[in-house]
Amino acid sequence: MRKTMKIFFWTFFGISIAVLIAGIGIKWLNIQTSPIAEQGWTITDMFSPLKEKNWSLSAGFNFAWLQPENGYWKVSDMYWYNGADLSPTNLVFDMVANYAILIFSTVSIGIAFISFILFLFSKYNNSNSKQVQVIVNTQPNMSDTKEGYMQQHLNAEKTNSATVEAKTVQTNFGKMMHRIHDEKNSQDYLANLEAKYAEALRKQEEAERLERKKYEDALKNAAQEEERQKIIKLLADSVAKKQQMSTRERARLDGSESIDEPRSQLQKHANRMRSSIDEEHKLYNVNLRDMTKKELIKYMRQVANIN
Structure with missing residues (x-):
């Protein structure tokens, strides 16, 4: 009006x-x-x-x-x-x-x-519009593991969500509706990405699963503690090496160049989806600017699983 x-x-x-x-x-x-x-x-x-x-x-x-x-x-x-x-x-x-x-x-x-x-x-x-209360209650995606130092490294590339307490947020109704609309658009955007790159995402998940299984089998078959520590060190070095790589180097490694969408567009939708989770959640405090295209898609899928 x-x-x-x-x-x-x-x-x-x-x-x-x-x-x-x-x-x-x-x-x-x-x-x-x-x-x-x-x-x-x-x-x-x-x-x-x-x-x-x-x-x-x-x-x-x-x-x-x-x-x-x-x-x-x-x-x-x-x-x-x-x-x-x-x-x-x-x-x-x-x-x-x-x-x-x-x-x-x-x-x-x-x-x-x-x-x-x-x-x-x-x-x-x-x-003079009235404020409304929005209850944000995110449920855990999976339980945290307690298998020691080795399992922590095996899960370094996986983000396990924790239970977040219900929190009452005071917000303006108009801003809330705008945020819900943006979040829905980002979820639709993610659904289109998953449909378009279904085969590439499946292969990426399979490669990550096989890599984790390789270390898990090696750890399981290790007869002595010395061998177990050696395997743990190899895994830790592998994770550290990947973390030291630049975004461009990791993009060439994970095949992000095959993603047609602009990286800025992926980061924008990832940031919108991040705003829907609690600030205390571990997925909230991540550096989206340092992620490759495929890492941004993976991050959006993880946030979608929380909600």
Whole structure:
């Protein structure tokens, strides 16, 4: 409603100003181009609705117009008329200008004023909108493991979610609806990505699963503690090496170049989805700018599983 009232205000305010300027211009031209000027009439006299009834269209057509042979017109029975040839449009235009100023301009400015009042009223209502309480209750995606140092490294590339306590958030209803709309758009965006790159994502998940299984089997088959510690160190070095790589190097490694979508678009939707989880959650405190395209898609899927 506020947008409509704003359009109404500026439209009719503009019409009012335009008609007012046009009416004043017509009157000024009539003073300069008609015998009225010779009688000492000014622009003030032309605005008087009682001056020879120049505001009345019906009175104007009751004037006696005489047409001589030379094609010009003369006005009969007018005390100010000096007998000079003139066009009847001078007086007719003057009456039209009066109608434009007294009726069209006045009505337009009245509608503009009403629109402005309604605009202020709607703004007052919006500023007094009630706040609502939103309960954010995210459930855990999987339980944390407790298998010691080895399992911590095996899960370094997996993010296990923890239970987040219910939190009451005070928010404006309009902002909440906008946030829900953005989150839904991002979820739809993720669904399109999963459908488009289903095979590539499946292969990536399978490769990660096989890599984890390789270390798990090696750890399980290790006969001595020394061998177990060696395997743990190899895994830790592998994780550390990957973390030291630049984003571009990891992108070449995980095949992110096959993703057609701009990385900025992926990060924007990932950031929107992150805003839906609690700030204390481990997935919230991550560096999205340092992620590759595939890592951003993986992150969005993890956040979607939380919600």
